[in-house]
Amino acid sequence: MSAQRRALAQASLALILAAVVVLGALSSPGTAFAEDPQPNWELIEPKYPSADTFVAAYDVTEYGAKGDGAADATPVFQQLLDSLGRLGGGTLFVPEGKYAIRGNLYVPKGVSLRGEWKKPVKGEPIQGTILMAYAGRGDEEAPPLLTLESSSTVRDVAIWYPEQTPDNIVPYPPAIVFGKPNVFGNEFNNAKNVTLVNAYSGIVFSRVNGGTGPVVSDVYGTPLSRGVEIDHIVDVGRIERIDFSPAYWAGSGLELSPAPGSAYADWIRERGTGIVMRRNDWSYTSFVTIEGYNIGFHAAPSIASPGAIPNGHNYGLNLIGCRTGIFFEGVSGEGIMFTRVRITGAENGITVGPGTAGAIQAYGVEIDAAKDAISVDPTSKTRLLLRESIVKSGKVAIGGGTFSASDSDFDNAAPQIAVGEEARSLLTANRFKEEAGIDNRSKYISVIDHEPLAAEKLPAFPEIAAEIRLPARMALYVATDAPFGAANDGQTDATAAIQAALDRAGADGGGVVFLPPGKYKALGRLVVPSGVELKGAVDSHTVPTGKGSVLETYAGRGEPDGEPFLKLVSGSGVRGITFNYPEQTADQLPNIAAYPYLIQAAGSGVYIVNVAMRAAYNGIDLFTHRTDGHYLDFVTGHVFRSGVKVGGGAQGGKIYNLQFNPINYAAGRESKFGGWPNSPAGDNKAVYDYGYENLDFLTLGHVEGELLYNNFHYGSARGVVLIGENGQGPSGLSLGLGVDGAQKAMVFEGIGKNGLPFINSQIVSIGGGEKTRYVETSASFAGEAVFYSADFWGNPAYALELAGGTLALRLAHAGNAGQKGFSLLRGGTLLLDQASIGSTRALVNADRAPSLFARASITDMGGVNLRQAGEWKHNLGNIVIAAPSKPAEASASASPSPSGTSEVAPAASGDPAAREEGGNAGGAWIAAIVVATAAAIGVILYLTRAKKRKAASRSDSD
Structure with a gap:
């Protein structure tokens, strides 16, 4: 930049700032009193590696911002941000340096504040653009450092509070808040490539201005009280590539940075929370590391929307040295999924709190805890489903609800699992390092069988990073x-x-x-x-x-x-x-x-x-x-x-x-x-109706190795359609698919020879019409459609309609299992493998029972002749039924009936000891159907036998 152009730019801004000073008493941060400077569009080549190009309208240093760590840069920043807002959007560039921000900044709609950012490394000094925050000391409710309006972004900066001392931590307002008070809309704000050196609270979605679609990605640092808090949103958010640890502040090289492991680290472990998830409307959380906090991930009730509880997709969490890895203060009835989670060095791994009711799906979870690896409060009615997981240490104490564990390793000390009086268990095909010991004190029918079962393993999904896509020439x-x-x-x-x-x-x-x-x-x-x-x-x-x-x-x-x-x-x-x-x-x-x-x-x-x-x-x-x-x-x-x-x-x-x-x-x-x-201009129903009858959101034909990640759509005739092209179909892998408000959410007409498994999917069909389905397969479909951890909800006529091929649901939860029935089988095959299926009139049409294979699942057997089912093994019903007598010993295994089931039905209807779990409707008539069906097919009731089995040896044991 020439000295002449810099001088002109500074003179232009000086006129603006002079007007602001004269009229400051009457002004607000978004008010201008002079002509905005003309943008100088410049293709920036940042000092540190970047995955993309960016074009800036203004460079703050050309308008007087010093970056020397002393002069207050707030007025320059704000005036240029406001000018960009009036221009219609664009980027304000903040070159490397230390910028003192002694006030607060508002980022207008469509504006990006972008610096130069080097991905931090624990123990190494912070480099790049550093914003030094001063305002709000001692007042957590004061205005934040940065407030973002819709479609605005802060990225490629570090945020540092120079006056925050590690031996006397005091509150500050959040570093970044999504949503400006008294502004209509809070949509799709972005915080990307941000280092929170020592923010008291990091990134918070406004509790007073609800909205949609927050994006938080590549955020690192040492937030002290809470890292990210999501609440009050009504459409999908994305939180990905997060890494919080006390080590970032300690190694920052900045003034007053603490010694590693000193008192500040104890403060964080006693009070800090990595991620607080409240009302999140399906939000995605992916590839997250939280180290040394009191709670790694807190699923909590909404403050802004009382009664709302988080659901959503969570994948690739690494929770290290936290007092509690995951704390469920609330559990969604629609389900919440945690897949590929490692909890190490914790006091408590997974804690399910009192009064909770819903479904937790934990797939591929590893827990190493000093106290409780898993604990569920006795007043909880939650269904906790655990699959392909490892409990290395810590107690498994199930006080309430239903605990389903399958194909998992319990390397903890015996008794490896304790089931309290108010809980029941469904334990199948698990392995134990020591002799299996199940302390089963449940008052209810349970299933316990350690016999190995062959099952497909959860596919590995690669860690997703921002792709480097650049033109051939800068x-x-x-x-x-x-x-x-x-x-x-x-x-x-x-x-x-x-x-x-x-x-x-x-x-x-x-x-x-x-x-x-x-x-x-x-x-x-x-x-x-x-x-x-x-x-x-x-x-x-x-x-x-x-x-x-x-x-x-x-x-x-x-x-x-x-x-x-x-x-x-x-x-x-x-x-x-x-x-x-x-x-x-x-x-x-x-x-x-x-x-x-x-x-x-x-x-x-x-x-x-x-x-x-x-x-x-x-x-x-x-x-x-x-x-x-x-x-x-x-x-x-x-x-x-x-x-x-x-x-x-x-x-x-x-x-x-x-x-x-x-x-x-x-x-x-x-x-x-x-x-x-x-x-x-007025009624917009026609827009939704047209999409519901005509739109195909995502169509997959002949592709190989296609990678699908966190894709979402609302309001289609067919959400995702897999088709054949010249005899070839799609193959690849999907993580985090969300199809909401569809008529037919998933339609399978073809699939490639290598398949296309779906991991962590939420599938919703609404409308209740005759054609509504979660999943449909065509008569020409000859392959296998596989879902690993999926939540199905809405109100379809039938949840599934299969005319061809095989549908496998592993660790699936369907809170609403269909108005007329769960599955309408016309030629396909259905495999339920550790699924949770809510109350429904019929699990399957009676003439297709041989095409049903159900094992280790929670589901009612309405409409099923168990003797005719392809497989019916180790299943429990939605009704929680009292056991006729207490098991003779703590360790027990279920004895299969002649039909291949170890489920026990009540002897008579109206049993006061029978209750429905999780708040599902229609419990009384379901109980009657269970009894009638049991009588009709002559199911022999078997009590859980007192028989100890030695653990099946793991194939990979030392």
Whole structure:
């Protein structure tokens, strides 16, 4: 930057700041009193490695911010942030340095505050951009350091409280709060690549301004009281790649940093919580490390929304040296999943608190605890399902509810499991380092059998990191500048100007074609050459909220098979742009016009990142051409007919963080979603109805090695559809799929030879109509659909309809098992392996009992002739039934009946000792059905036998 330009920039801001000083008593942080400085769009090449490119409008050091750790930079920061807000969004660059922030900062809608960040390493000094926070000492309720509005971002910074002393920790307000008070909307705020050196509280979602979609990723450091707290959200959040430990502050190299392991570490272990999850509406938590806190993960009732309890997907948690690894103060009836969790060096591993009722699915969990590895309060009615897990040390004390453990290793001291009077157990195929000892004091029927069973193992899923996707050359082409001159007024056709910039970048060997904020009318179509990135001003994880660079597309109306609007050639990409179809007005519904796909990948190595769309007829085409190595991350918004369709034999593709919801169009006139004139002016029911009857969200054809990660959609006719192409189907792996509000949530018509297992899925069908299903397989489907830990809920007519192939549900929970019945089998096979199925009229249609295989599950046997079932082994019903007599010894195993079941039914209906678990409705009639069925098929009742069995040897034992 030349000295002359720097001087001009500083003079420009000086005029603004002078006006603020004169009128400061009458002003608010968002008020301007002078002309905003002209943006100087610059492609920044940060000092430290980055996964992406970014274009900044302003550099704070060019406007007087010193970065010397002394001069208060608050006024400069705030004025430039406000200017960007008025500009329509963009990035404020904060180069490496120490910036004293003695006030508070508000990040307006669509604005990013971005520094230079080096991923911290424990024991090494913090480097990069450091924000020094001073305000609010001693007052946890004071305004936070940073308050974010919708679609705004803070990233690539470290936050340090210089006056926080390790030997006398005092409260401060949170470092970052998502949601500005008295502002309508709190949608899709981002905190990425942030080091919380010693914040009292780290990142908190506002309790007074509810909203949706918070994104917290790559956050490290030593938050003292709480690291991340989520509450008051009504649509999916994402918390990923988190690492909190006392070691970061100690090794920071900053003034007053503590000695490792000193008093501050004891303070954190007595009072600190890594993640507090309250009302979270399905949120994803992935790849998290919490070390040395009082509680690693706290599932707690909502404060802002009384009665709400967290559910969601949790994967890859590493909880080290915490007093309690996971504490459940509340448990969702829809279920909450924890998969691949390691709890080491804890006092207590998993604690389920009093009065809880719901389902916890723990898959692949390892626990090493000094006291209780697992404890459940006697007043709890929770179903705790444990599978493929290892208890290395600590007691397993089940005071209440139902404890189901299968295919797990108990290396702790005998008695390895203690079941109290108010609990029951379903223990099958487990292994024990010592002789098995089950202290079974339960008043209720239980199943205990250590006989080994063959079962498929949980697939390994790779750790997901931010993908490095860059253009071939670091060169910037601003489309609105000469010689291109693209208009961003929404009135003048900008197609030719933008294409000219793209072609120039391609001819030069690659680069970034940048669209400053505004609306670009596009009557034609665009092609992005190889090595070129088309980039907008709001390059953050967000849905369409009106800010940033908007391409308004007109081409292809009435031509669904025509050329796409945007074609990506091999090695090209698009980032940070919102696409809108202005002529798709809501008053046309249900006769909305057909268009071709919005974006088509025409070769390998394409990337589509932080792209939002609205009113699109068809979204992303990854099937017309072979698109090896395609990469989608945070593609969001609304489509009418087809969201993303992938196939064509593509190999090694990745589709991450899709987030689609018709609300982005249905409520688009609201200011928080951008005030779009093509959205409904009043009743928006037609928008939801159209999607519910017509939309296929994600279609998977012939792909190999496809990786799906934390993809979510609400409101479709068919959520995810797996199809065959020329006799070949999709193969790969999915983690964290969420399909909500669908008519048919999952449809299997084809699958590849290597399969496509689904891990940690939430599948919801609503509406209750005749066609509603969680999962459906077609008659042509001949493969196996497998779910490892899944929650099914809503109100379908039938939960499942299988016409072909096999559906395997392992560690699944279906709180609502279907209005008419759980499964309608017309030709397929159903395997329930340690599943929890709520009350329903019929588990399966009676004529298809031989196609049902159920073991180690909690389910009613209504409609099932147990003698005819393909397998019915070691199952318990939803009704908790008193045992006729107490087991003779502490260690026991269940004796199978002639039908292959070890379930015991009551002798008579109306038994006062029988109760329904978990608050399921219809307990009385279910009990009657159980009794009637038992009488009809002549089930012999067997008490749990007093018989000790030696543990089955583990194949990998030393």
